[in-house]
Amino acid sequence: MKHKGKPSSLADTLFRAAIGLALLAVSLVVLVPMLNLLALSLSDPGRVGEVTGLTILPKGFSTVNYRVLAANPLFVRSIINAIIITVVGTAINLLVTSMAAFALTRERLPGRRFFMLLVIVIMVFEPGLIPEYLVIKKLGLMNSLWSVILYKTVNVYYLIILMRFFEEVPASLIEAARIDGAGYGTIFMKIMLPLAKPAIATLGLFYGVFHWNEYFRASIYLSDPDKYPLQLILRQFVVLDDTASLIGSGALFSYDEAARLDYGALKASTIIVAMLPVLIIYPLILKYYTKGVMEGGVKE
Amino acid sequence: MRNAMLKPRTLRTRFRQEGFLLVLLVPALVYFSVYHLVPMAGMTLAFQDYRIVGPSQFVGLKHFKMLFSSPAFFDVLKNTLIISSMKIILFFPLPLLFALMVNELRSVLLRKFVQATAYLPHFLSWVVIAGVWISFLSPSTGGANQARGLVGLPPVDYMTSKSAIRWVLFASETWRSLGWDSIIYLAALMRINPNLYESAEMDGAGALQKAWYITIPELAPTMITVLILNLGFFMSAGFDQVFNMMNDSVISAVDILDTYIYRIGLLNMQYSFSTAANLFKGAIGLVLILGTHSAAKRVTGKGLW
Numbered sequence: 001m002k003h004k005g006k007p008s009s010l011a012d013t014l015f016r017a018a019i020g021l022a023l024l025a026v027s028l029v030v031l032v033p034m035l036n037l038l039a040l041s042l043s044d045p046g047r048v049g050e051v052t053g054l055t056i057l058p059k060g061f062s063t064v065n066y067r068v069l070a071a072n073p074l075f076v077r078s079i080i081n082a083i084i085i086t087v088v089g090t091a092i093n094l095l096v097t098s099m100a101a102f103a104l105t106r107e108r109l110p111g112r113r114f115f116m117l118l119v120i121v122i123m124v125f126e127p128g129l130i131p132e133y134l135v136i137k138k139l140g141l142m143n144s145l146w147s148v149i150l151y152k153t154v155n156v157y158y159l160i161i162l163m164r165f166f167e168e169v170p171a172s173l174i175e176a177a178r179i180d181g182a183g184y185g186t187i188f189m190k191i192m193l194p195l196a197k198p199a200i201a202t203l204g205l206f207y208g209v210f211h212w213n214e215y216f217r218a219s220i221y222l223s224d225p226d227k228y229p230l231q232l233i234l235r236q237f238v239v240l241d242d243t244a245s246l247i248g249s250g251a252l253f254s255y256d257e258a259a260r261l262d263y264g265a266l267k268a269s270t271i272i273v274a275m276l277p278v279l280i281i282y283p284l285i286l287k288y289y290t291k292g293v294m295e296g297g298v299k300e
Numbered sequence: 301m302r303n304a305m306l307k308p309r310t311l312r313t314r315f316r317q318e319g320f321l322l323v324l325l326v327p328a329l330v331y332f333s334v335y336h337l338v339p340m341a342g343m344t345l346a347f348q349d350y351r352i353v354g355p356s357q358f359v360g361l362k363h364f365k366m367l368f369s370s371p372a373f374f375d376v377l378k379n380t381l382i383i384s385s386m387k388i389i390l391f392f393p394l395p396l397l398f399a400l401m402v403n404e405l406r407s408v409l410l411r412k413f414v415q416a417t418a419y420l421p422h423f424l425s426w427v428v429i430a431g432v433w434i435s436f437l438s439p440s441t442g443g444a445n446q447a448r449g450l451v452g453l454p455p456v457d458y459m460t461s462k463s464a465i466r467w468v469l470f471a472s473e474t475w476r477s478l479g480w481d482s483i484i485y486l487a488a489l490m491r492i493n494p495n496l497y498e499s500a501e502m503d504g505a506g507a508l509q510k511a512w513y514i515t516i517p518e519l520a521p522t523m524i525t526v527l528i529l530n531l532g533f534f535m536s537a538g539f540d541q542v543f544n545m546m547n548d549s550v551i552s553a554v555d556i557l558d559t560y561i562y563r564i565g566l567l568n569m570q571y572s573f574s575t576a577a578n579l580f581k582g583a584i585g586l587v588l589i590l591g592t593h594s595a596a597k598r599v600t601g602k603g604l605w
Contacts, residue, residue, distance in 0.1 A: 015507065019401045020410060026398070027417040030475065033436040036443055053436065053443030100328035103321045110318055115325065122336045124589055128578035130565045131342030135334060153331040184320050213425030216540065220566055231427045238431040239544050264441065271431040278423050285423065286416060293486045294415050 032056060034275075041065050041269035048262045065269035068261065074225060075233060079273070081145065082229035085218075086211040086277075089149045093207040094200055097154050101162035102188050123156045129220075136221060147221040148214065148229070155210075158203050165199045166192055202288045205281060212277055234274045238267045346576035356572075363576035372560070373577070380556040384537040386470045388530045391477070396523060398478055399485035400511065418479025430544035433472050434459060460549035469541060469554065481526075488522040489515070521600045528596045532589035535581050557581045 035056040043051050044060025051059055069075045103109050104116065141147040169192060177187055193200070215231035222228060236242045243263060286294065346363055348356035367373050398418070405411040421429065436443045437458040445455040458464040496514050505513070539558035546554045557577065565574025 012507065016404055016406065019404050020407075023398075023401055023405065023410075023414045026478070027414050030417045030421060030479075033432050033443060037432060037435060051441075053438070053441050053446040096327040096331065099324040103324040106321050108318050109321045109325070118332065118337075122332055124586060125336075125340055126582055126585070127336060127339035127343055128575060128582060129562060130571050130575045130578065131339035131345060132335060133566065134342055134345075134571070135338050139334065150331065151335065153335070154328050159328075184317055184324075188324070209423050213423075213427075215425065215427050216543070231425050234431065235427045235544065239427060239434065264435070267431065268435065271428055271435075274431075275424055275428050279420075282416075282420060282423060286419070290415070290419065290483060293483050293490070294412050 037268040037271050040265050041272050043265065045262060045265070048265050064261075065265050066273075068266065069269055069273065074228075075230075075270075077226055078228050078230045078233040081227055082212060082231065085145060085149050085214070085229055086208055089211040090204055090208045092149065092153055093155070093158075093211075094204050097159050097162060097203065098193065098196070098200060099188075100154060101159055101166055102184075102192055104159075105163050105166040106184065119156055119159065133220060142221055143223045143227065145222075145227060148218045149211075151214070151217045152210065155207070158206065162196065162199060162203065165196050169195055198288065202285075205285050205288065208281065209278055209285075230274050234270050237270055343575060343579055343582075345572050346579045348572060350571040359572075363573045364580065366573060367576055367580065375552065376555050376557055376560040379554060380535060380537045383466060383469060383542070383554065383556060384534045386466060387473050387538060388527075388534060390470065391474060392527055392530075394474060394478055395481035396485050396519070399482040399489060400515065402482065402486060403489050404507075415479065418482070420479075421476040422480035424476070426540035426544045429472060429476060429541075433468070433475075433545070437468065459545070460547065462550050462553045465545075465550040465553050469538075469545060472545065473538065473541065484522060484526060485519060488519050492518045524599050525596050528592040528599075532585070532592045534588055535585045 032054065036051075036053060039055050039058045040048065040051050042058040042061060042063070042065075044058075044062045045064055047059040104112065104119070106112075109115070136142060136147050141150075173191060174187055177191055182190070213231060215229065215235055218227075218229050218232045219235070222232075345356065347358060347360060349359050349362075350356050402411060402414060405414070424432075435441075437445070439445055439455045439457040444458070448455060456464060458468050492515065496518075497510055500510050500514060535557060537556045537558070539556070539562075542554050542556050542559055543562070546559065558581075561574050561578050561581070564570045564577065
């Protein structure tokens with residue numbers, strides 16, 4: 001609502017100022033707990049005691065917590081696993097989802113109505129944990145990264161979003177390519193994929209965040225700690241407070257430093273590392289997904 | 301026909317072309333089979349006794365009878381309904397309010413800052429959020445209790461208090477979703493015709509009158525859609541959140557159907573019993589989803605499918 005031209009009354013100005021302050025308070029409530037953990041993780045170990053729950057700047061400066069984590073083979077391994085799961089998983093997501101969306105939007109696809117019904121059935125029925133678990137077990141995928149990578153290969157909602165995108169490609173464009181002798185393969189690769197680039201990029205970001213954040217399938221399918229992704233290590237260390245699993249295995253730092261370590265600060269560092277990739281790609285998400293909403297939109 | 305201009309294709313090329321479309325669909329079908337269709341068929345386990353070797357034996361409704369005669373099940377059901385009510389109904393007006401407030405901001409910079417910070421938690425995993433909140437609510441060093449201390453209140457151990465923990469779930473859900481869930485309203489607000497406001501102003505309407513007589517009625521279809529689509533997930537109550545925020549002191553207050561199904565299924569390995577509980581939850585969820593979906597379709601003229 002931008003009604004320009006009219007001078008606003010004092011009451012109006014005060015009203016707006018109050019709203020602005022209230023919204024700033026919301027932002028602070030989101031940011032302070034996160035900045036607090038960042039401050040804790042970067043504070044000098046000798047001054048950690050000075051960091052209260054509302055501190056947002058580090059007391060002194062030290063990277064010791066991050067160095068301790070970087071020296072821990074289990075922690076480093078978990079980051080590598082998370083990267084493998086995220087990169088391979090997202091690539092497979094985009095490939096399989098876009099191929100399916102393209103096929104399902106072609107009128108000549110044999111059995112199209114049946115496949116669409118299948119998609120709806122899958123969207124509505126959740127088979128639940130145990131039946132899925134037993135299938136994964138039977139396929140011999142237990143303790144294999146593939147069981148985690150392939151989970152949610154096709155998110156049905158994303159599939160439908162992409163289908164709507166493909167449906168909007170003008171039929172004349174496809175028809176013209178057809179007359180030039182292009183088959184479905186060429187139409188898919190040369191027309192549809194380039195046109196759907198923004199949609200595919202957005203879905204890629206969402207799929208990527210999903211894989212990076214996944215911990216539950218990993219916790220039920222993977223038994224070998226060497227295969228755990230970062231979120232699962234984070235859960236054990238921070239949520240379940242199982243310090244032995246991480247610290248015990250990685251006694252690679254000097255005895256002096258070990259004695260000075262603060263578990264709270266180490267946990268804070270683990271949380272920061274686990275959210276770092278999301279923070280890095282977050283500007284892209286804002287750019288692709290919420291741009292219009294954030295700038296207040298262009299009105300006629 | 302659209303293809304009238306094309307050379308009539310031979311049967312062979314048609315076969316090759318349409319076969320190719322099927323090939324494109326194959327990877328998705330394999331995935332659907334492994335993670336959805338075969339497990340769906342596997343839900344018949346609820347009517348059988350699971351055997352590791354050999355075929356499982358049909359036992360009819362045995363596991364459902366066990367379920368309905370177990371007091372634990374009703375505690376869990378009650379928790380699910382309470383927590384869902386808080387997170388769906390009580391939470392419902394908050395993103396709307398947030399969107400209305402953001403919409404009043406004149407400064408683009410402030411607007412962008414508020415939105416960028418408010419949307420962020422939606423992209424964090426519940427493991428991270430649990431970590432942040434456990435630290436923030438810590439009775440000794442957490443920010444929440446520091447703030448209480450500033451105004452002279454004694455510290456509270458929220459995470460282990462049975463009376464506080466559901467409000468922790470509500471608050472952390474709000475923290476995570478307030479901004480993100482407001483997007484749909486902000487988008488709807490942008491579609492309102494500005495002429496409506498201008499003519500209302502000419503008639504002397506104030507800010508509140510404009511909100512009440514124009515904004516709210518214009519947003520009503522969106523509000524109804526959001527509410528009924530969320531009601532479809534009433535039986536879920538948010539597994540990942542509860543799973544990462546519960547502990548032994550508060551389990552009786554926050555154990556929901558999904559955490560119960562997980563525990564009896566994967567930890568106690570009562571596969572059939574767990575599947576029966578899941579099927580019960582799924583059946584009610586299905587009725588809710590289909591019911592709310594057809595309601596949404598009737599109200600707004602279009603559904604999800």
